[in-house]
Amino acid sequence: MADIPQWLTRPEPYEPPKDRDRFLDRSIVSFVTLLSRFRSQSALERDLLWVSPVSKLAAAVLYVVLVSLARQFGFVYLMLAYAAVLLALLPARELRRCLAGAFAAAALAYLILLPSALAGSRYSITMIPAKAFVCVSFVNLLSRTTRWDRLTGALRRFRFPDLFIFVIDITIKYIALLGEFALQMLYALRLRSVGRNRGKYGSLAGAAGTLFLKSRAMSEELYYAMECRGFTGEYRTARVRPTWRDGVFWALNAGLVLAYFALS
Amino acid sequence: MHIPDNYLSPVTCAVMTAAMVPVWAFAIKKVKKELPKAKLPQLGIGAALTFLMMMYNVPLPGGTSGHAVGGTLIAILMGPSAACVCVSVALLLQALLFGDGGILSFGANCFNMAFVLPFAGYYLYKFIRERVKSKSGEYAGAIAGSYFGLVFAALLTAVEFGLQPLLFRDAAGQPLYCPYSLSVSIPAMVIPHLLVAGPVEAAFTVLILAFVKKVSPDLAEPLPGKKTRGVWGLLLALVCAAPLGLLASGTAWGEWGMDEIAGLAGYTPAGMASGFSFNALLPDYSVSGLPEVLGYILSAVLGTAILVIVFKLIASRKKPAGQH
Amino acid sequence: MIEFSGVSYAYDTAPALRDVTFSIAAGESVCLLGPNGSGKSTLLRLLNGLIFPTGGSYFFEGREITAALMKKAAFAKQFHQRVGFVFQDSEAQLFCPTVFDEVAFGPRQMGLDEEQTARRADDCLALLGIEALRGRQPYHLSGGEKKKVAVAAALALNPEVLVLDEPMNSLDPRTERALAQFLLQLEAAGKTVIVSTHDLRLAARLSKRAILFDESHAVAADGETAALLADRGLLKKANLVDWEEE
Numbered sequence: 001m002a003d004i005p006q007w008l009t010r011p012e013p014y015e016p017p018k019d020r021d022r023f024l025d026r027s028i029v030s031f032v033t034l035l036s037r038f039r040s041q042s043a044l045e046r047d048l049l050w051v052s053p054v055s056k057l058a059a060a061v062l063y064v065v066l067v068s069l070a071r072q073f074g075f076v077y078l079m080l081a082y083a084a085v086l087l088a089l090l091p092a093r094e095l096r097r098c099l100a101g102a103f104a105a106a107a108l109a110y111l112i113l114l115p116s117a118l119a120g121s122r123y124s125i126t127m128i129p130a131k132a133f134v135c136v137s138f139v140n141l142l143s144r145t146t147r148w149d150r151l152t153g154a155l156r157r158f159r160f161p162d163l164f165i166f167v168i169d170i171t172i173k174y175i176a177l178l179g180e181f182a183l184q185m186l187y188a189l190r191l192r193s194v195g196r197n198r199g200k201y202g203s204l205a206g207a208a209g210t211l212f213l214k215s216r217a218m219s220e221e222l223y224y225a226m227e228c229r230g231f232t233g234e235y236r237t238a239r240v241r242p243t244w245r246d247g248v249f250w251a252l253n254a255g256l257v258l259a260y261f262a263l264s
Numbered sequence: 265m266h267i268p269d270n271y272l273s274p275v276t277c278a279v280m281t282a283a284m285v286p287v288w289a290f291a292i293k294k295v296k297k298e299l300p301k302a303k304l305p306q307l308g309i310g311a312a313l314t315f316l317m318m319m320y321n322v323p324l325p326g327g328t329s330g331h332a333v334g335g336t337l338i339a340i341l342m343g344p345s346a347a348c349v350c351v352s353v354a355l356l357l358q359a360l361l362f363g364d365g366g367i368l369s370f371g372a373n374c375f376n377m378a379f380v381l382p383f384a385g386y387y388l389y390k391f392i393r394e395r396v397k398s399k400s401g402e403y404a405g406a407i408a409g410s411y412f413g414l415v416f417a418a419l420l421t422a423v424e425f426g427l428q429p430l431l432f433r434d435a436a437g438q439p440l441y442c443p444y445s446l447s448v449s450i451p452a453m454v455i456p457h458l459l460v461a462g463p464v465e466a467a468f469t470v471l472i473l474a475f476v477k478k479v480s481p482d483l484a485e486p487l488p489g490k491k492t493r494g495v496w497g498l499l500l501a502l503v504c505a506a507p508l509g510l511l512a513s514g515t516a517w518g519e520w521g522m523d524e525i526a527g528l529a530g531y532t533p534a535g536m537a538s539g540f541s542f543n544a545l546l547p548d549y550s551v552s553g554l555p556e557v558l559g560y561i562l563s564a565v566l567g568t569a570i571l572v573i574v575f576k577l578i579a580s581r582k583k584p585a586g587q588h
Numbered sequence: 589m590i591e592f593s594g595v596s597y598a599y600d601t602a603p604a605l606r607d608v609t610f611s612i613a614a615g616e617s618v619c620l621l622g623p624n625g626s627g628k629s630t631l632l633r634l635l636n637g638l639i640f641p642t643g644g645s646y647f648f649e650g651r652e653i654t655a656a657l658m659k660k661a662a663f664a665k666q667f668h669q670r671v672g673f674v675f676q677d678s679e680a681q682l683f684c685p686t687v688f689d690e691v692a693f694g695p696r697q698m699g700l701d702e703e704q705t706a707r708r709a710d711d712c713l714a715l716l717g718i719e720a721l722r723g724r725q726p727y728h729l730s731g732g733e734k735k736k737v738a739v740a741a742a743l744a745l746n747p748e749v750l751v752l753d754e755p756m757n758s759l760d761p762r763t764e765r766a767l768a769q770f771l772l773q774l775e776a777a778g779k780t781v782i783v784s785t786h787d788l789r790l791a792a793r794l795s796k797r798a799i800l801f802d803e804s805h806a807v808a809a810d811g812e813t814a815a816l817l818a819d820r821g822l823l824k825k826a827n828l829v830d831w832e833e834e
Contacts, residue, residue, distance in 0.1 A: 016661075016665035027320050031316075088572035088576070095576055116439075128271070139367060143362070184681070192694050193668070204322065206683035208317060209472045212472065219303075219306040
């Protein structure tokens with residue numbers, strides 16, 4: 001092996017040149033946030049809000065439809081109160097993130113609709129941000145109080161084929177796996193971004209391209225694993241039996257539907 | 265490009281979802297034919313990759329950054345049908361699990377990003393590649409395909425938005441969903457995509473494609489495609505049918521004649537609101553459309569819930585954060 | 589130069605490090621010993637300014653490394669030039685089309701002209717014995733080759749501190765020996781070398797000082813490597829050996 005060259009034995013008097021790479025930090029934050037979602041949902045030993053995942057899923061879709069159809073603020077207000085009650089039941093950390101998402105959606109709607117409101121159209125700016133808040137809250141409540149494997153298992157009830165649910169489960173698993181790898185690459189890029197990178201696009205393309213190659217390698221392994229296990233498309237997921245609570249829940253939902261028609 | 269809920273009427277969403285059903289059927293059938301059963305789960309990995317591609321913050325000139333979609337890239341790398349499935353699954357998970365919203369608008373989002381973007385982009389790429397048989401032909405195809413695919417998808421999104429105020433109004437004439445008509449939505453969406461998002465998408469696509477081709481050229485070839493003509497027909501038919509379907513259903517719904525629609529395409533809102541009085545949303549705790557007692561009760565419930573929420577948030581603030 | 593003062597870190601609610609305190613002076617060679625899950629990787633990420641303590645403070649050359657400070661681009665860039673990091677998974681660390689580009693990436697960023705860059709890159713490739721891989725694509729190299737490229741790429745920045753996370757994982761014996769030899773050369777040249785490992789033999793070879801972590805995510809011992817490794821009872825308690833030898 002060679003001898004250590006001179007420049008390595010001397011300290012480096014280095015003044016970094018200016019460069020704009022906020023995109024790297026922002027990408028890192030996106031991926032870190034993504035991965036922490038996985039950690040918090042897998043920590044759910046028991047689903048919160050104690051109704052079966054099938055009911056929750058169907059109800060969330062129902063609520064979004066009803067709120068979207070509503071033309072009077074009254075019904076939206078009712079659903080807002082309902083959502084607030086459910087949110088108040090969440091543990092603080094999940095609550096904070098739910099609220100952040102819902103407020104962000106409402107704020108975005110408000111900004112987008114401001115020009116039309118200033119031009120005289122009041123309905124949109126009154127209704128749509130509130131609707132956005134309510135809808136995003138319910139969807140977040142769904143995904144933050146249910147463990148995701150139970151949620152995808154609930155899809156079977158809606159006549160989705162086993163293979164489809166398997167693909168979705170694989171997707172979720174590999175978003176976590178590949179996401180971790182992608183984050184490592186972004187860290188690697190950041191660690192070596194010590195100056196001006198004229199080839200920013202090239203570096204990012206390298207990171208994303210390597211991610212693709214890694215995903216292909218993982219696909220190969222998955223295929224071999226499937227072959228070794230004699231995969232035929234059969235896929236069983238844990239079934240969560242509905243209880244009396246679901247009965248009460250759907251009575252409540254029936255009431256909400258009636259309220260929708262009453263308040264139209 | 266992701267359309268959240270409540271900007272498109274449920275009717276529009278239903279129409280767009282109906283339009284996607286044959287596309288999904290076609291894509292799934294094609295993928296099943298070309299992949300052995302044990303390879304089908306790989307679509308999950310493709311979907312995961314698609315999902316993650318959409319998360320990269322891409323630098324823009326001037327120091328800002330944006331996002332690419334990557335639909336055409338995935339179509340070039342995996343074939344358009346597989347791309348359709350992968351993007352659809354990615355959008356489904358974004359909507360359901362990651363709280364990005366878009367449950368009702370799922371069909372519309374899929375139409376724009378899982379159908380038009382990959383298919384239009386891919387077939388343009390293929391068209392150019394077959395005519396210019398060289399390496400630069402392939403890259404030119406990737407650039408053109410991803411650029412025009414995205415712009416076309418943006419145009420359709422703008423049309424979906426812009427038709428809302430024409431078709432869905434309440435008795436007082438106020439638009440119920442997106443209030444911006446075609447004359448506003450089309451320039452507002454298409455111009456930024458033409459100037460910024462399109463080039464970003466094209467750069468993202470061609471650079472990653474170039475990297476993959478350099479490092480693992482065999483992986484950059486998707487499954488061999490069969491006759492392209494059939495799909496052109498399907499593409500054209502669906503793209504024409506969807507807006508017509510929207511108009512037709514809206515016409516039945518809103519009882520607008522065709523000439524009234526044309527006249528309103530240049531809709532400008534009547535009157536400027538100087539001294540815009542923003543009626544307090546909840547004057548005296550009564551809410552429009554609710555009997556007074558119910559309004560009181562709901563306000564009490566809402567108020568209590570808000571207090572609980574605020575307390576919880578304050579209590580949890582004591583713990584410091586550890587990551588930037 | 590490097591000072592950890594009561595540093596703790598928790599992922600959401602799960603603790604990864606508890607109340608860790610130690611100092612490392614310039615030019616020291618230190619080994620972080622501990623079983624899997626004891627928090628070594630977390631500590632290395634803290635050391636490199638990728639994450640920040642949830643409790644306590646980390647000082648580098650007297651400045652506290654915080655999220656706010658690392659948001660300042662000028663400081664962050666300088667910091668990353670002075671502290672080089674080699675990941676456990678080399679695959680995640682390489683993103684350039686050729687090995688030469690990978691190693692030249694750092695010097696190019698630093699503003700060195702192409703001639704200087706090429707000289708540095710060639711030096712690093714020669715040091716690691718991988719000149720033959722110059723034009724190859726990193727993705728297709730073997731595990732050992734990838735590791736060497738990653739080390740060369742980090743080295744090209746001329747960092748004062750080189751941090752390596754489980755560097756010998758999945759390396760064949762010959763590559764392992766070569767890399768260990770190389771690290772000793774670096775130590776002799778005055779670099780601060782920090783290695784995390786659960787391999788006791790490696791620790792004995794490489795580092796004069798060892799900091800031992802146990803499964804409670806805290807520091808169990810900190811001192812001369814030879815002395816630490818001789819204390820079998822201590823090592824068993826930390827779950828680094830599971831039978832009494834000799």
